[in-house]
Amino acid sequence: MTDKKTAVKNKSSQSGIKKESLDEIISRYAGKPGGLLGILEEAQELNRHKYLKRGQLEYIACKTGIPLSRIYNIITFYAFFNLKPQGEHSIIVCRGTACHTRGSKNLLDFLINLFGFKENDFSRDGKLSLTTKDNKFTIKTVACFGQCALAPVVEIDGNIYGRMTTEKIRKVIKKISHRGKK
Ligand code: FES
Incomplete structure:
Protein backbone atom coordinates (compact mmCIF):
# COMPACT_ATOMS: atom_id res chain seq x y z
CA MET A 1 0.00 0.00 0.00
CA THR A 2 1.35 3.46 -0.89
CA ASP A 3 2.06 6.04 1.83
CA LYS A 4 -0.82 8.20 0.59
CA LYS A 5 -3.28 5.29 0.74
CA THR A 6 -2.04 4.36 4.22
CA ALA A 7 -2.50 7.95 5.40
CA VAL A 8 -6.07 8.04 4.04
CA LYS A 9 -6.90 4.72 5.70
CA ASN A 10 -5.47 5.81 9.05
CA LYS A 11 -7.28 9.14 9.05
CA SER A 12 -10.65 7.58 8.27
CA SER A 13 -10.36 4.83 10.86
CA GLN A 14 -9.23 7.21 13.59
CA SER A 15 -12.08 9.68 13.22
CA GLY A 16 -15.01 7.30 12.70
CA ILE A 17 -16.17 9.07 9.53
CA LYS A 18 -18.42 7.43 6.95
CA LYS A 19 -15.62 6.51 4.54
CA GLU A 20 -17.72 4.59 2.01
CA SER A 21 -20.25 7.41 1.73
CA LEU A 22 -17.47 9.94 1.30
CA ASP A 23 -15.79 7.80 -1.36
CA GLU A 24 -19.05 7.63 -3.28
CA ILE A 25 -19.57 11.40 -3.06
CA ILE A 26 -15.98 12.20 -4.05
CA SER A 27 -16.10 9.88 -7.07
CA ARG A 28 -19.37 11.44 -8.24
CA TYR A 29 -17.85 14.94 -8.29
CA ALA A 30 -14.46 13.88 -9.68
CA GLY A 31 -13.28 16.28 -12.39
CA LYS A 32 -16.41 18.45 -12.22
CA PRO A 33 -16.04 22.23 -11.99
CA GLY A 34 -16.96 23.38 -8.49
CA GLY A 35 -16.84 19.76 -7.40
CA LEU A 36 -15.34 20.55 -4.01
CA LEU A 37 -18.38 22.62 -3.03
CA GLY A 38 -20.67 19.71 -3.90
CA ILE A 39 -18.49 17.27 -1.97
CA LEU A 40 -18.49 19.48 1.12
CA GLU A 41 -22.22 20.13 0.90
CA GLU A 42 -23.03 16.42 0.78
CA ALA A 43 -20.39 15.51 3.38
CA GLN A 44 -22.00 17.95 5.79
CA GLU A 45 -25.35 16.26 5.28
CA LEU A 46 -23.83 12.93 6.36
CA ASN A 47 -23.71 14.22 9.92
CA ARG A 48 -26.91 14.36 11.90
CA HIS A 49 -26.02 17.78 13.27
CA LYS A 50 -25.06 19.15 9.86
CA TYR A 51 -21.42 20.02 10.28
CA LEU A 52 -18.09 19.04 8.80
CA LYS A 53 -15.85 17.02 11.07
CA ARG A 54 -12.10 17.53 11.03
CA GLY A 55 -11.64 13.87 10.07
CA GLN A 56 -13.94 14.27 7.05
CA LEU A 57 -11.98 17.28 5.85
CA GLU A 58 -8.65 15.51 6.23
CA TYR A 59 -10.04 12.53 4.35
CA ILE A 60 -11.39 14.72 1.53
CA ALA A 61 -8.03 16.54 1.32
CA CYS A 62 -6.14 13.23 1.08
CA LYS A 63 -8.47 11.73 -1.51
CA THR A 64 -8.76 14.79 -3.74
CA GLY A 65 -5.25 16.18 -3.30
CA ILE A 66 -6.72 19.57 -2.41
CA PRO A 67 -4.77 21.23 0.42
CA LEU A 68 -6.60 21.23 3.74
CA SER A 69 -5.94 24.98 4.10
CA ARG A 70 -7.84 25.64 0.86
CA ILE A 71 -10.73 23.52 2.03
CA TYR A 72 -10.90 25.51 5.27
CA ASN A 73 -10.80 28.78 3.31
CA ILE A 74 -13.87 27.69 1.37
CA ILE A 75 -15.74 26.51 4.45
CA THR A 76 -15.15 29.75 6.32
CA PHE A 77 -16.11 31.84 3.26
CA TYR A 78 -19.55 30.27 2.80
CA ALA A 79 -22.01 30.76 5.67
CA PHE A 80 -23.70 27.53 4.63
CA PHE A 81 -20.89 25.34 5.98
CA ASN A 82 -20.58 24.55 9.68
CA LEU A 83 -17.62 23.41 11.71
CA LYS A 84 -19.68 22.90 14.86
CA PRO A 85 -22.75 20.70 15.46
CA GLN A 86 -25.97 22.47 14.51
CA GLY A 87 -29.36 22.38 16.16
CA GLU A 88 -32.23 20.36 14.80
S1 FES B 1 -31.00 43.28 4.03
FE1 FES B 1 -31.48 42.18 2.25
S2 FES B 1 -32.79 40.62 2.95
FE2 FES B 1 -32.20 41.64 4.74
Whole structure:
Protein backbone atom coordinates (compact mmCIF):
# COMPACT_ATOMS: atom_id res chain seq x y z
CA MET A 1 0.00 0.00 0.00
CA THR A 2 1.35 3.46 -0.89
CA ASP A 3 2.06 6.04 1.83
CA LYS A 4 -0.82 8.20 0.59
CA LYS A 5 -3.28 5.29 0.74
CA THR A 6 -2.04 4.36 4.22
CA ALA A 7 -2.50 7.95 5.40
CA VAL A 8 -6.07 8.04 4.04
CA LYS A 9 -6.90 4.72 5.70
CA ASN A 10 -5.47 5.81 9.05
CA LYS A 11 -7.28 9.14 9.05
CA SER A 12 -10.65 7.58 8.27
CA SER A 13 -10.36 4.83 10.86
CA GLN A 14 -9.23 7.21 13.59
CA SER A 15 -12.08 9.68 13.22
CA GLY A 16 -15.01 7.30 12.70
CA ILE A 17 -16.17 9.07 9.53
CA LYS A 18 -18.42 7.43 6.95
CA LYS A 19 -15.62 6.51 4.54
CA GLU A 20 -17.72 4.59 2.01
CA SER A 21 -20.25 7.41 1.73
CA LEU A 22 -17.47 9.94 1.30
CA ASP A 23 -15.79 7.80 -1.36
CA GLU A 24 -19.05 7.63 -3.28
CA ILE A 25 -19.57 11.40 -3.06
CA ILE A 26 -15.98 12.20 -4.05
CA SER A 27 -16.10 9.88 -7.07
CA ARG A 28 -19.37 11.44 -8.24
CA TYR A 29 -17.85 14.94 -8.29
CA ALA A 30 -14.46 13.88 -9.68
CA GLY A 31 -13.28 16.28 -12.39
CA LYS A 32 -16.41 18.45 -12.22
CA PRO A 33 -16.04 22.23 -11.99
CA GLY A 34 -16.96 23.38 -8.49
CA GLY A 35 -16.84 19.76 -7.40
CA LEU A 36 -15.34 20.55 -4.01
CA LEU A 37 -18.38 22.62 -3.03
CA GLY A 38 -20.67 19.71 -3.90
CA ILE A 39 -18.49 17.27 -1.97
CA LEU A 40 -18.49 19.48 1.12
CA GLU A 41 -22.22 20.13 0.90
CA GLU A 42 -23.03 16.42 0.78
CA ALA A 43 -20.39 15.51 3.38
CA GLN A 44 -22.00 17.95 5.79
CA GLU A 45 -25.35 16.26 5.28
CA LEU A 46 -23.83 12.93 6.36
CA ASN A 47 -23.71 14.22 9.92
CA ARG A 48 -26.91 14.36 11.90
CA HIS A 49 -26.02 17.78 13.27
CA LYS A 50 -25.06 19.15 9.86
CA TYR A 51 -21.42 20.02 10.28
CA LEU A 52 -18.09 19.04 8.80
CA LYS A 53 -15.85 17.02 11.07
CA ARG A 54 -12.10 17.53 11.03
CA GLY A 55 -11.64 13.87 10.07
CA GLN A 56 -13.94 14.27 7.05
CA LEU A 57 -11.98 17.28 5.85
CA GLU A 58 -8.65 15.51 6.23
CA TYR A 59 -10.04 12.53 4.35
CA ILE A 60 -11.39 14.72 1.53
CA ALA A 61 -8.03 16.54 1.32
CA CYS A 62 -6.14 13.23 1.08
CA LYS A 63 -8.47 11.73 -1.51
CA THR A 64 -8.76 14.79 -3.74
CA GLY A 65 -5.25 16.18 -3.30
CA ILE A 66 -6.72 19.57 -2.41
CA PRO A 67 -4.77 21.23 0.42
CA LEU A 68 -6.60 21.23 3.74
CA SER A 69 -5.94 24.98 4.10
CA ARG A 70 -7.84 25.64 0.86
CA ILE A 71 -10.73 23.52 2.03
CA TYR A 72 -10.90 25.51 5.27
CA ASN A 73 -10.80 28.78 3.31
CA ILE A 74 -13.87 27.69 1.37
CA ILE A 75 -15.74 26.51 4.45
CA THR A 76 -15.15 29.75 6.32
CA PHE A 77 -16.11 31.84 3.26
CA TYR A 78 -19.55 30.27 2.80
CA ALA A 79 -22.01 30.76 5.67
CA PHE A 80 -23.70 27.53 4.63
CA PHE A 81 -20.89 25.34 5.98
CA ASN A 82 -20.58 24.55 9.68
CA LEU A 83 -17.62 23.41 11.71
CA LYS A 84 -19.68 22.90 14.86
CA PRO A 85 -22.75 20.70 15.46
CA GLN A 86 -25.97 22.47 14.51
CA GLY A 87 -29.36 22.38 16.16
CA GLU A 88 -32.23 20.36 14.80
CA HIS A 89 -33.88 23.63 13.75
CA SER A 90 -32.10 26.62 12.28
CA ILE A 91 -33.17 30.24 12.59
CA ILE A 92 -31.23 32.75 10.49
CA VAL A 93 -31.80 36.44 11.08
CA CYS A 94 -30.81 38.89 8.36
CA ARG A 95 -28.59 41.70 9.61
CA GLY A 96 -28.36 43.62 6.35
CA THR A 97 -29.10 47.34 6.23
CA ALA A 98 -32.72 47.08 5.07
CA CYS A 99 -33.54 44.47 7.70
CA HIS A 100 -31.64 46.32 10.41
CA THR A 101 -33.61 49.48 9.65
CA ARG A 102 -36.81 47.52 10.01
CA GLY A 103 -35.99 45.95 13.33
CA SER A 104 -33.93 42.80 12.79
CA LYS A 105 -31.79 43.61 15.86
CA ASN A 106 -34.94 43.40 18.00
CA LEU A 107 -35.74 40.01 16.49
CA LEU A 108 -32.25 38.78 17.24
CA ASP A 109 -32.35 40.07 20.82
CA PHE A 110 -35.73 38.42 21.25
CA LEU A 111 -34.30 35.05 20.18
CA ILE A 112 -31.19 35.41 22.32
CA ASN A 113 -33.39 36.07 25.36
CA LEU A 114 -35.88 33.36 24.44
CA PHE A 115 -33.19 30.68 24.33
CA GLY A 116 -31.31 32.10 27.31
CA PHE A 117 -27.97 32.71 25.63
CA LYS A 118 -25.49 34.62 27.74
CA GLU A 119 -23.34 37.51 26.61
CA ASN A 120 -20.21 35.34 26.70
CA ASP A 121 -21.80 32.71 24.45
CA PHE A 122 -21.07 34.74 21.34
CA SER A 123 -18.27 36.71 19.80
CA ARG A 124 -18.56 40.27 18.60
CA ASP A 125 -16.90 39.67 15.21
CA GLY A 126 -20.18 40.14 13.38
CA LYS A 127 -20.73 36.42 12.82
CA LEU A 128 -23.12 34.73 15.14
CA SER A 129 -23.89 31.04 15.48
CA LEU A 130 -25.41 29.86 18.72
CA THR A 131 -26.83 26.43 19.47
CA THR A 132 -28.97 25.55 22.46
CA LYS A 133 -27.53 23.00 24.88
CA ASP A 134 -30.17 20.44 23.90
CA ASN A 135 -29.14 20.86 20.20
CA LYS A 136 -32.71 21.79 19.29
CA PHE A 137 -32.11 25.28 17.84
CA THR A 138 -29.29 27.15 16.18
CA ILE A 139 -29.50 30.90 15.71
CA LYS A 140 -27.37 32.50 13.02
CA THR A 141 -27.09 35.79 11.22
CA VAL A 142 -26.60 36.51 7.54
CA ALA A 143 -25.53 39.66 5.67
CA CYS A 144 -28.48 39.69 3.24
CA PHE A 145 -30.94 37.16 1.85
CA GLY A 146 -31.50 39.22 -1.30
CA GLN A 147 -35.13 39.72 -0.25
CA CYS A 148 -34.76 43.26 1.08
CA ALA A 149 -38.26 44.32 -0.02
CA LEU A 150 -39.59 41.88 2.59
CA ALA A 151 -37.47 43.24 5.46
CA PRO A 152 -37.05 42.21 8.14
CA VAL A 153 -36.38 38.71 6.85
CA VAL A 154 -35.81 35.54 8.88
CA GLU A 155 -35.22 32.04 7.55
CA ILE A 156 -36.49 29.19 9.68
CA ASP A 157 -35.67 25.62 8.68
CA GLY A 158 -35.10 26.73 5.09
CA ASN A 159 -38.32 28.75 4.79
CA ILE A 160 -38.09 32.49 4.24
CA TYR A 161 -40.40 34.68 6.32
CA GLY A 162 -40.77 38.32 5.35
CA ARG A 163 -41.93 41.27 7.49
CA MET A 164 -41.15 39.18 10.52
CA THR A 165 -42.24 40.15 14.01
CA THR A 166 -41.43 38.65 17.40
CA GLU A 167 -44.99 37.37 17.63
CA LYS A 168 -44.70 35.56 14.27
CA ILE A 169 -41.34 34.05 15.28
CA ARG A 170 -42.86 32.83 18.54
CA LYS A 171 -45.69 31.11 16.63
CA VAL A 172 -43.37 29.42 14.12
CA ILE A 173 -41.07 28.18 16.90
CA LYS A 174 -44.05 26.80 18.79
CA LYS A 175 -45.24 25.01 15.66
CA ILE A 176 -41.91 23.41 14.75
CA SER A 177 -41.20 22.49 18.39
CA HIS A 178 -44.38 20.41 18.49
CA ARG A 179 -43.74 18.73 15.15
CA GLY A 180 -43.10 15.02 15.55
CA LYS A 181 -44.34 14.89 19.13
CA LYS A 182 -47.69 13.40 18.16
S1 FES B 1 -31.00 43.28 4.03
FE1 FES B 1 -32.20 41.64 4.74
S2 FES B 1 -32.79 40.62 2.95
FE2 FES B 1 -31.48 42.18 2.25
